[in-house]
Amino acid sequence: MKxxxxxAAMLLVTISSFAQDGKSIYQKxxxxxxxxxxxxxxxxxxxxxxxxxxxxxxxxxxFYPIIKSLTGLYIINxxxxxxxxxxxxDVEKFIKSGRYELLMEAKDSGETVKMYTxxxxxxxxxxxxxxxxGDETTFICIDGNMNRTDMEKLLAESIN
Amino acid sequence: MxxxxxxxxxxxxxxxxxLEAAAMAGNxxxxxxxxxxxxxxxxxxxxxxxxxxxxxxxxxxxAAAVALALLIFNLGRVDDQLQDTFEDPRMAYAQVEKxxxxxxxxxxxxxEMVSQAKPLAEKPLEILNKTTQIK
Numbered sequence: 001m002k003x004x005x006x007x008a009a010m011l012l013v014t015i016s017s018f019a020q021d022g023k024s025i026y027q028k029x030x031x032x033x034x035x036x037x038x039x040x041x042x043x044x045x046x047x048x049x050x051x052x053x054x055x056x057x058x059x060x061x062x063f064y065p066i067i068k069s070l071t072g073l074y075i076i077n078x079x080x081x082x083x084x085x086x087x088x089x090d091v092e093k094f095i096k097s098g099r100y101e102l103l104m105e106a107k108d109s110g111e112t113v114k115m116y117t118x119x120x121x122x123x124x125x126x127x128x129x130x131x132x133x134g135d136e137t138t139f140i141c142i143d144g145n146m147n148r149t150d151m152e153k154l155l156a157e158s159i160n
Numbered sequence: 161m162x163x164x165x166x167x168x169x170x171x172x173x174x175x176x177x178x179l180e181a182a183a184m185a186g187n188x189x190x191x192x193x194x195x196x197x198x199x200x201x202x203x204x205x206x207x208x209x210x211x212x213x214x215x216x217x218x219x220x221x222x223a224a225a226v227a228l229a230l231l232i233f234n235l236g237r238v239d240d241q242l243q244d245t246f247e248d249p250r251m252a253y254a255q256v257e258k259x260x261x262x263x264x265x266x267x268x269x270x271x272e273m274v275s276q277a278k279p280l281a282e283k284p285l286e287i288l289n290k291t292t293q294i295k
Contacts, residue, residue, distance in 0.1 A: 026242065038245045038259075040252045047249035048256070063257060073256060106270035113266045129263055140259055154260065155267055 021098070022128070022141030025090055026074040034080035040073040045144075066154055070144035077138050084137040091130045091139055100128060110134060124148050 030037035040048075049068045078084055100116035107113075111133040119125040124146040131138045174182070246252040 023242065038255055039242050040246070040256060041242065041244045044244050044246065044249060044252045048253045051249055051253060063253075063260065067253070067256060070256070073259060075255075075259060104267060104270045106266070108269060111269075113269060115263070115267065127263075129266060131266055138262070140263065142259070155264055 021094060022072065022074040022126070022143060025087070025094060025139065025141070026076060028090065029076050029078065029083065029087055032078070032080060032083055034078065035083075036075075036077045038073065038075040040070075042071040045070045045072075063154065065150045066144075066146055069146050070142060072141075072143040074141040075139070077136070079136050081135055084132070084135070087137050087139060088130065088132060091128070095128060098126070100126070103127075119146075119148065122148055124151055127151070 026037065026039055029035055030039070045067065076087065078087055095116050098118055100118045103115040103117050105112075105114045111131065113129065113131045116128045117124050117126065125143065127140075127142045127146070129138070129140040171179070244252070246255065
């Protein structure tokens, strides 16, 4: 009987470790202290997509094509020193288990930013950004079927 | 050796009844402890070979463990439905826009670092060009 419980526990741990994603990270940390969390569901993205096109233009950047292709947005902003390291480690673990490719890594004056994407040459299925700056850690995960060109264009326009 | 070979040949030629009669008549007894040794061997073999019922129970146990793990995992996922942070799509859109602005901001940090490093990266090429021009 003991062996059965041990086997069940091992299976559970294995299954759980495979199940790491943006959602699970959001679920784990969204209710913690000193955390601000945002979740936008696929249904909400559908509603946003129905907003008049003109409202999608903010300054020079047109979000409309990308917004329509999104299926989930998870944001965790933590200023809780006790969980920052754990959050960062969980994101790293999730990145390693999810075939993510490093898009950019920058370190400047104690701030570390890492961006990852998963998808193919034409489509981005998920984008993850994790940033550590002193006592603050930010995790952003965007899921969807984003056109890579549109997304790169959007980010390039934003930089300019 | 020759004597033994002869005796074996003789034995092989003997029929079952003759053999039985010879065995009964002879003084050759059963080696000491043979019966116990045979019993031990049989018992050891029986121990390693599990009865079908026990094997089924063992397989059933593994299946139960897998089912239990899946059940616990799925129970944990029952409350999987996250609640939207915003009810108004305009507010949600504003947040998405803000997230993209944050990403762009961080990305520009990397781009800025690259542009700062560019003159440094081009320095060796400049030196190399100057050197080749002198020559």
